[in-house]
Amino acid sequence: MMLEVKDLKVKYGNIEALHGLSFNIDRGEIVTLIGSNGAGKTSTLLSLSRLPQPDAPKVIEGDILFDGESILGTEPHLLVQNQMMVLVPEGRHIFGNLSVMENLELASYPVRNDTQFIGETKDQIFSLFPRLYERRKQRSESLSGGEQQMLAVGRALMTGCKFIMLDEPSMGLAPVLMYEMFRALKELNKKGITILVVEQNAKVALDFASRGYVLDTGEIIAEGTSEELSANKDVQKAYLGG
Amino acid sequence: MFSTLLQNLFNALQWGSFYSMIALGYCLVYGVLRLINFAHGDIFMMACYFAFFIASWFLGNLAGMPGPIIFGLTMILTMVATSGLGLFIERVAYRPLRKKGAHRLYVVITALMLGFILENGNLAVLGASSRRFPDMFGKIVFQFAGVSLTNYKIIVIVTAVLAFALLNLIVNSTKIGMAMRAVSYDKFAIPLMGIPLNRIITFTFILGSSLAAVAGILFGMSYPVLDPYMGMIIGWKAFIAAVVGGIGDIKGAFLGGFILGFIEIIVVAFFPSSYKDLIAFVILLVILSVKPTGFFGVAKSTKI
Ligand SMILES: Nc1ncnc2c1ncn2[C@@H]1O[C@H](COP(=O)(O)OP(=O)(O)OP(=O)(O)O)[C@@H](O)[C@H]1O
Ligand SMILES: [Mg+2]
Numbered sequence: 174m175m176l177e178v179k180d181l182k183v184k185y186g187n188i189e190a191l192h193g194l195s196f197n198i199d200r201g202e203i204v205t206l207i208g209s210n211g212a213g214k215t216s217t218l219l220s221l222s223r224l225p226q227p228d229a230p231k232v233i234e235g236d237i238l239f240d241g242e243s244i245l246g247t248e249p250h251l252l253v254q255n256q257m258m259v260l261v262p263e264g265r266h267i268f269g270n271l272s273v274m275e276n277l278e279l280a281s282y283p284v285r286n287d288t289q290f291i292g293e294t295k296d297q298i299f300s301l302f303p304r305l306y307e308r309r310k311q312r313s314e315s316l317s318g319g320e321q322q323m324l325a326v327g328r329a330l331m332t333g334c335k336f337i338m339l340d341e342p343s344m345g346l347a348p349v350l351m352y353e354m355f356r357a358l359k360e361l362n363k364k365g366i367t368i369l370v371v372e373q374n375a376k377v378a379l380d381f382a383s384r385g386y387v388l389d390t391g392e393i394i395a396e397g398t399s400e401e402l403s404a405n406k407d408v409q410k411a412y413l414g415g
Numbered sequence: 416m417f418s419t420l421l422q423n424l425f426n427a428l429q430w431g432s433f434y435s436m437i438a439l440g441y442c443l444v445y446g447v448l449r450l451i452n453f454a455h456g457d458i459f460m461m462a463c464y465f466a467f468f469i470a471s472w473f474l475g476n477l478a479g480m481p482g483p484i485i486f487g488l489t490m491i492l493t494m495v496a497t498s499g500l501g502l503f504i505e506r507v508a509y510r511p512l513r514k515k516g517a518h519r520l521y522v523v524i525t526a527l528m529l530g531f532i533l534e535n536g537n538l539a540v541l542g543a544s545s546r547r548f549p550d551m552f553g554k555i556v557f558q559f560a561g562v563s564l565t566n567y568k569i570i571v572i573v574t575a576v577l578a579f580a581l582l583n584l585i586v587n588s589t590k591i592g593m594a595m596r597a598v599s600y601d602k603f604a605i606p607l608m609g610i611p612l613n614r615i616i617t618f619t620f621i622l623g624s625s626l627a628a629v630a631g632i633l634f635g636m637s638y639p640v641l642d643p644y645m646g647m648i649i650g651w652k653a654f655i656a657a658v659v660g661g662i663g664d665i666k667g668a669f670l671g672g673f674i675l676g677f678i679e680i681i682v683v684a685f686f687p688s689s690y691k692d693l694i695a696f697v698i699l700l701v702i703l704s705v706k707p708t709g710f711f712g713v714a715k716s717t718k719i
Contacts (some may be wrong), residue, residue, distance in 0.1 A: 227516040228603055253609030266604035268597040278590075279597055283609035285590075332609050 175200045175336065175367065176221075176258070180235035183220050190216040190230050192391040198336075203359075203368045205378040205399075207412060208388035214371040215263050217388070218338050222260040223249040254283045259332045263340035265325040269314030273305055276313050276324055280331035290333060298327040301357040319350035326357070336367040343374055355381045375412035379403050387412065418561030423680045429568050429637070431676025432575030435669045436630035437653035438660065439582060440623035442668035445657075446599040447619045449519065450509065453526035456650010457533035458501055458624055462631025463548070463641050464537065465496040470549050470632075482552020486632075489551065494628040501624030502617060504529055510613070530647070537643040548639035571633045578629055579669050582622065586665060591618055659699050661708060675699070 176198040183191045191213050198204050208214050219229035221237060223244060236243050239257050253259050268276050277298065281291045299306035302323040308316060313324055322342055329337050342358070343351040355377065362368055372378035379385060379399040387395040387408055395408055402408050437459050444452040452458075470489045477485065508529055512522050555566040586592040594615050598605055605612045634649075635641060652675060660671020675695065682694045 222607065224603075224606060225514070225516075248611075249606035250609050250611045253607065259609075260607050262604065262607065266601050266607070268600045268604070270596055270600045271593065275593055279593055279610070280608045282590075282594075328608065 177238040182234035183230035183232050185230045190391055196386050200367055203362050203382045205382035205385040206371045206388055207375040207378050212388040213391040218340050253332050256334050258336040259329045259334035261325045261329045261339045265321045267313050267321050267324050273309045273313050277331050280328035284333040294331055318345045338369045340371050421562045423684055427677040427680035428572045431673030432571045433630055433634055434653045434656045434675050435672025436575055436626045438657035438668040438672045440627050441654050441657045442662050443619050443623045445662050450522055454529035456646040457530040459627040459631050460646025462497040462628040463635045466493040466632040466635050467548050470551055474549050486551045493632055494625040497628035498621045498624040501620040505620045534643045545640050545642040548635035567637050659702055
């Protein structure tokens with residue numbers, strides 16, 4: 174297993190947000206974590222990325238293993254520098270005062286000496302998202318929501334990490350852009366990128382992923398392949414509109 | 416009349432240079448940490464003392480050296496010492512608060528207290544008697560068209576402009592400058608790019624403290640009487656200048672310093688000098704109330 178989450182309990186202050194999550198991901202997979210508002214999806218990804226409090230909750234029990242080793246004590250920038258995993262956060266968090274190109278260059282910090290990789294990855298990003306190429310010199314604040322999401326994904330690719338976690342990449346996107354985004358992610362997966370995607374939109378997520386977990390108020394209540402979950406009566410009722 | 420004007424222009428540029436170099440230190444730390452580093456005026460004061468001891472030592476031990484070399488060495492060592500102080504403060508005071516996610520109010524109070532600690536620490540260690548800054552190379556007075564201009568004044572103005580040009584280059588044309596601008600917009604995402612946030616903060620404090628060091632030496636040379644409270648008023652004024660110019664932007668902070676320099680000199684030219692601060696601050700207040708983002712303030716999002 175590449176990533177193993179074991180009985181993870183996390184707290185914001187005194188409020189427990191996750192009550193003992195366990196799940197795992199192997200290299201090359203597309204896995205989704207679905208759940209409604211407040212289920213704990215973002216809390217899970219923030220915990221995995223090891224961001225400090227108060228940006229992220231505090232892990233009080235359980236463990237997170239990457240290739241069998243605990244990363245609980247690892248600083249967040251080292252997870253990225255060591256090419257383990259990178260998060261595309263909820264709300265995108267692009268650097269709006271920098272241009273599109275500068276955002277990408279900044280994100281290439283972990284691979285700064287590998288000019289070949291940087292060049293190839295830029296080309297790859299621009300062929301996946303031609304709109305970004307058109308706007309490469311523009312201040313990124315002025316991009317539309319969908320374009321900003323593309324930039325956020327592009328930035329994650331530039332870090333060189335082969336495991337990308339995405340927090341609701343479809344949020345705020347028109348259906349056309351949303352399908353464009355998922356198609357791009359699928360293409361990346363074919364090139365060897367492992368993906369963990371968090372979604373409220375269960376239908377889209379289960380179409381896209383091969384496996385999933387259903388999260389409800391901080392607990393996993395169902396898991397299985399996308400087919401199994403789509404066929405599950407409870408999941409249908411709660412998340413797929415009947 | 417013309418010569419008075421010219422004389423005042425040079426004085427305004429000189430004082431503007433001091434305010435600007437200190438204002439930039441406030442601006443940089445504010446941009447990266449959203450922290451008003453109220454200890455910065457006292458870091459400037461400490462820089463004056465570092466420069467005093469370093470220059471005195473050189474003059475005592477390397478007596479034969481030409482003045483400009485002593486000046487250059489003093490400059491470098493003072494920058495190192497002041498950066499050390501700035502980093503020490505960052506490490507022992509601000510970083511632990513940041514780690515605990517303390518409310519900004521506590522951080523600002525900490526900054527204020529650090530200022531008092533520096534002032535009173537200095538008083539305790541060195542005593543109340545004020546010191547005279549040594550003369551590193553002779554003051555030369557140029558007289559032309561009824562204007563008297565010293566080589567010191569020229570050095571102050573030229574150095575301030577060069578320091579700003581260099582800073583501007585670092586912030587806008589280097590990788591670490593790009594990272595500083597990114598931090599000022601969104602700190603959250605910095606570690607997600609694999610970038611160690613603390614390294615950028617460290618670099619920012621080095622830049623701000625070095626500018627205070629340069630200001631400290633030049634101020635000591637120009638106004639050679641040092642005392643532990645000398646950084647307080649000038650620090651507050653520089654902070655106000657930074658805000659009036661637009662603390663969101665290094666250009667704003669730099670020009671803000673000169674705006675204050677000019678206002679002060681103009682006020683003195685027309686009113687008794689005891690009115691200087693009163694009228695100067697009334698004018699600054701009016702500027703701020705007309706343009707609350709600062710004179711050169713840009714969109715809220717740019718912070719360096
Ligand atoms: N910073 C915070 N401080 C305190 N509680 C928080 C904080 N962030 C989230 N929570 C709580 O943790 C729980 C899980 O929130 P989380 O943001 O992980 O949900 P989510 O599944 O991502 O929801 P959404 O779909 O709305 O993004 C919620 O009950 C929420 O109120
Ligand atoms: Mg969320």
